[in-house]
Amino acid sequence: MDFREKVMAERKIGAAIRRHEDMEEAIRHPRIRTIFLLNGDINKLPSLVNRVNKAGKVFLVHVDLVEGIGKDAAGIHLLKRMGVAGVVTTKSNLVKYAKDEGLLVIQRLFIVDSESLKTGIRVANNVKPSAVEILPATIPTYVVNDTKKALNLPILGGGLLKTKQDVTEALEKGIDFISTSRRDLWEI
Incomplete structure (x- = not known):
């Protein structure tokens, strides 16, 4: 099963969880699958x-941000044994380890200028994640187009999305899937 089927499953919004109470809501939320x-x-x-x-939902862990997980092959193996579907990371070596474990892998790319775009594309091309997440999701359309053309991978967008219009604009730019911590945007 590919990334689009497993993670996105015809949906456009995933819940990014930073607070315990948001986790409870995401687990119960009928529109949230990821x-x-x-x-x-x-x-x-x-x-x-x-x-x-x-709850039948897809669970991905941002391995760079969760404390106590070794940022190495053993840490990724532990996540696999726990039953997570995949990981999110900015680190290329963790992409490789997660792929070796058969996990889904989203490589986060922080795009702040044209050099970071070139570097992000080059790195992702080398390690071949399941998808990339571009931050912020409010980036220009050409960034999404260039990334899709170069990588031929699903593109997630996250960060700096505050309104339904922000989400709509991000999706219209070609972003395939949005991750957001804003509960009001989970309804879209």
Whole structure:
């Protein structure tokens, strides 16, 4: 099953979780299928993975932001054993480890100028993640087009989205899927 089917599944919005109460809402939310954990620690992770999986949702962990997970092959292996569907990371070596474990991998690219765009595309081309997430999602259309053309991967967008119009504009630029921590945007 490919990334679009497994993670996106005809949906356009995923829940990015920073607060415990948002996790509870995301698990119960009928429109949310994909949950991205953006903080926390390894001690709480097993019960979260269990609850999210039991709810039939896709759970991805931002391995760079969750405390206590080794930023190495052993840490990625532990996440696989816990039952996460995939990881989000900015680190190329973790992309490789996660792919070796058979996990879905989203490589985050922070686009601040034309050089960071070139570098992000080059790095992602080398490690071949399942998808890339561009931050911020409010970037110019040509950035999305250049990234899609160069990588031929699903493009997620996150960051600096505050309104429904922001989300609509990001999707109209060609971004395939949005990750957001704003509960009001989960309804879109």
